[in-house]
Structure formats: C-alpha cells, structure tokens
Amino acid sequence: MKIQEKLEKLPSKTYRITVTVPSAEIEKAKESALKEMQKETEVKGFRKGKAPLEMVRKELGEDRILEHASRHFLTDAYVEAVKKHALKPFIDPKVTILKAPAGGDWEVRYEVAEAPEITKLPDYRQIAKEIRANDKKEDIWVPGKEADKKEEKSADKKRSERLQKIFDRLIRESELEISPLIMDLEVGRRLANVYDEIKQLGLSVQEYLQAKKETQESLRKKTEQEIADIYKSEFILDRISELEKITVDEKDLAKVLESAKNEQEKARLQENSYFYSRLLRKQKTLDFLGDL
Numbered sequence: 569m570k571i572q573e574k575l576e577k578l579p580s581k582t583y584r585i586t587v588t589v590p591s592a593e594i595e596k597a598k599e600s601a602l603k604e605m606q607k608e609t610e611v612k613g614f615r616k617g618k619a620p621l622e623m624v625r626k627e628l629g630e631d632r633i634l635e636h637a638s639r640h641f642l643t644d645a646y647v648e649a650v651k652k653h654a655l656k657p658f659i660d661p662k663v664t665i666l667k668a669p670a671g672g673d674w675e676v677r678y679e680v681a682e683a684p685e686i687t688k689l690p691d692y693r694q695i696a697k698e699i700r701a702n703d704k705k706e707d708i709w710v711p712g713k714e715a716d717k718k719e720e721k722s723a724d725k726k727r728s729e730r731l732q733k734i735f736d737r738l739i740r741e742s743e744l745e746i747s748p749l750i751m752d753l754e755v756g757r758r759l760a761n762v763y764d765e766i767k768q769l770g771l772s773v774q775e776y777l778q779a780k781k782e783t784q785e786s787l788r789k790k791t792e793q794e795i796a797d798i799y800k801s802e803f804i805l806d807r808i809s810e811l812e813k814i815t816v817d818e819k820d821l822a823k824v825l826e827s828a829k830n831e832q833e834k835a836r837l838q839e840n841s842y843f844y845s846r847l848l849r850k851q852k853t854l855d856f857l858g859d860l
Contacts, residue, residue, distance in 0.1 A: 569589075569593055569641065569644045569645060569648055570590060570592075570593060571587050571588060571589055571590070571593070571645050571648060571649070572587070572588040572590075573585055573586065573587045573588070573645075573649045573652070574586045575649075575653050578679075580745050580746060580747050580748060581681060581682040581683070581684065581685060581745055581746070581747045582679065582680065582681055582682075582747040582748065582749060583653075583655060583679070583680045583681075583682070584677060584678070584679050584680075585646075585649045585650075585653070585677070585678045585679075585680060586666070586675065586676070586677050586678075587645045587646075587649055587675070587676045587677075587678065588673050588674070588675050588676075589641055589642075589645050589673060589674040589675075589676065590673050591671060591672050591673050593641060594634075594637065594641060594673075594674060597637040597638075597640050597641040597644075598630075598633050598634060598637040600637070600640070601633055601634075601636040601637035601640065602621055602624060602625055602628075602633055603621065604636070605624065605628060605632075605633065605636055606619065606621060606624045609624045609627060609628065611623050611624060611627050642663065642676060645676065646661060646663075646678050649678065650680065655680055655682065656682050656683065657680050657681065657682065658681050658682055658683040658684070658747070658750060659681055659749065659750055659753060661678040661679055661680050661681075662678070662679040662749055663676065663677070663678055663679075664676070664677040664679075665677075679749055680749075681747030681749040681750050682747065683803075684744055684745060684746040684747070684750065684799045684803055685744070685745045685803065686742055686743070686744055686745075686800070686803045686804055686806075686807050687743045687744070687745045688741075688742055688743035689738075689742055689804065689807055689808075690737070690738060690741040690742060692734070692738060692808060692857065692860070693860055695734055695737050695738065695741075696730075696734050696857060696860035697860070699730055699733045699734055699737070700730065700860070703726070703730055727858050728858075730858065731854065731857055731858040734857055734858075734860075735801070735804075735857070738800075738804050739797050739800045739801060739804070742800055742804055744796055744799055744800050744803065746796065746799055750799075751792060751795060751796075754795045755788060755791050755792055755795065758791050758794075758795065759787070759788070759791060762787075762791075805850050805853045805854070808853050808856070808857070809849050809850075809852070809853040812853070812856060814849060814852050814853050814856060815849070816845045816848045816849050816852070820845075820848050820852075821841060821844065821845065821848070824837055824844050824848070825837055825838065
C-alpha cells in the first residue's frame with residue numbers, strides 16, 4: 569500500500585503517526601471489499617454469492633462498501649507505518665480519522681503506546697541485604713523484650729515476608745515510564761468494574777464515594793497508583809531476570825508438562841508454553857530475590 573506518513577515522538581513511550589491514504593488505494597480497497605462481500609450477499613433472482621458485482625454494489629450501497637473496506641486499509645496503513653518505524657505497540661492504537669472526503673485522500677492519526685519501562689531500578693541486592701540484617705536483629709532476644717508466645721514462624725513464612733518487604737521497597741523506590749494511553753485504558757477498565765459493582769449494591773456513585781470518603785478525582789488517582797504498582801511489579805521482575813541472566817530451559821518446561829493429569833491437558837500446556845515460560849521465569853526471579 570502506498571501511503572505517506574509522519575512520525576512524532578511524544579513523552580512516555582508514546583508515538584503519533586499521521587498517515588495519508590491516497591484515494592487510489594481507497595478505491596482499490598473498495599473493489600476488494602466488494603468481491604469479499606459478494607460471497608455473502610443475496611440479490612433477488614440470484615443464488616447467494618452469484619450476483620454480478622455491479623448488482624451487488626447497487627444492493628449494498630457505496631457507504632457500506634466503504635465501511636467494510638476501511639477496516640482493511642486502515643489496518644494495512646497502520647501495520648505498514650509501524651513496521652517502517654520499527655515500533656513495538658503494547659496495546660491497540662487510538663485511531664482518529666482527521667479527514668475523509670468523498671473520493672479524496674484520507675488523513676488518519678494513530679496514537680501508539682510501547683511497553684512500559686523501568687527507568688530507575690534501585691540496588692535490589694543492597695535492599696535484600698538490609699532487610700535480611702534487620703530481620704535478624706528483630707529475631708534476637710534482649711533483656712526487657714517480651715518473649716513472643718506465638719509459635720515461631722516457619723522458615724518459609726519468614727522467607728515470604730522478607731520477599732514481600734524487598735518487593736515493597738523495590739516498588740516504592742523504582743520509577744516507571746508508562747504511556748498515558750495504557751494508563752487511560754487500564755483506569756477505564758478498572759473504574760467500569762467498580763461502577764458495575766456499585767450498581768449491583770444498589771448505590772449511586774456519589775453515595776459510594778461519600779461512604780468511602782473519596783472523590784472521583786481521588787479514586788482515579790488511587791486507581792492510577794495501583795495500576796502503576798502492578799506494572800512496576802511486572803517489569804521489575806523482567807529487568808532483574810535480564811540483569812541476572814535468569815532463563816527457563818527445556819528441563820523447566822518438562823517439569824510443567826509432567827504435572828499434566830492427561831494428554832489433553834498436556835497438549836494445552838504445550839500450546840501455551842510461552843505463557844508458562846514467562847511464569848517460570850518470574851518464579852525463578854522471585855526465588856533469586858528471596859535467597860539474597
């Protein structure tokens with residue numbers, strides 16, 4: 569597809585691509601769409617999919633054909649522009665049609681978000697060392713300190729609590745660069761779920777906010793922070809696994825496959841091997857942090 573495009577780099581891993589799709593390309597897409605739609609169109613006097621193209625065109629109308637064609641040429645223009653500029657979109661683009669004159673060139677804007685990135689990662693080894701040392705101090709009994717009558721914590725529980733402390737500090741002290749496109753999408757989803765739950769409780773949004781001593785603005789900021797922390801968790805683990813060269817090999821995956829109860833479950837695990845590889849890598853990274 570022959571298009572003209574202009575790329576603008578925006579803050580926070582966001583890009584704006586303005587594309588001009590020539591009318592000739594649009595007409596070509598319309599003809600392809602017409603042939604595609606012909607197969608499913610019924611015209612009186614003809615079997616389904618057998619009517620001549622011009623009769624199908626008349627039956628459907630130019631607007632319907634253009635609407636169908638636009639799904640293709642807008643996608644093709646986006647894919648071509650992204651490939652040309654070597655972008656790596658993390659979510660679907662925000663698409664705005666700026667100009668769409670009848671019979672003329674279309675001008676379209678795509679706003680693209682790449683994956684969030686940890687721009688500051690604190691010294692996780694030092695953090696782990698400090699937390700381990702502090703935990704040891706807390707375990708030491710000194711005169712005047714009341715003895716803990718509760719059963720002594722198991723090694724696994726101590727390790728889990730230490731890992732949580734490490735992670736809390738990593739999240740607090742790291743910095744994340746995230747596109748506002750991703751944040752808006754995630755906040756929208758979260759708040760939509762919250763508002764649905766409020767309706768199910770038989771409350772109005774205002775009643776809910778008053779009960780929680782929140783405003784719409786404070787609720788949004790709280791939601792943004794929660795989302796940022798979730799993404800930090802994800803990408804902190806990715807960064808540490810890269811720095812420490814933590815990988816997943818065939819033996820690790822084989823253990824997962826061995827856990828399958830039957831051949832059907834085994835096939836499903838094999839199909840999703842990439843997903844399980846990522847989970848295993850994260851777990852190995854958490855184990856690494858817990859052992860520091």
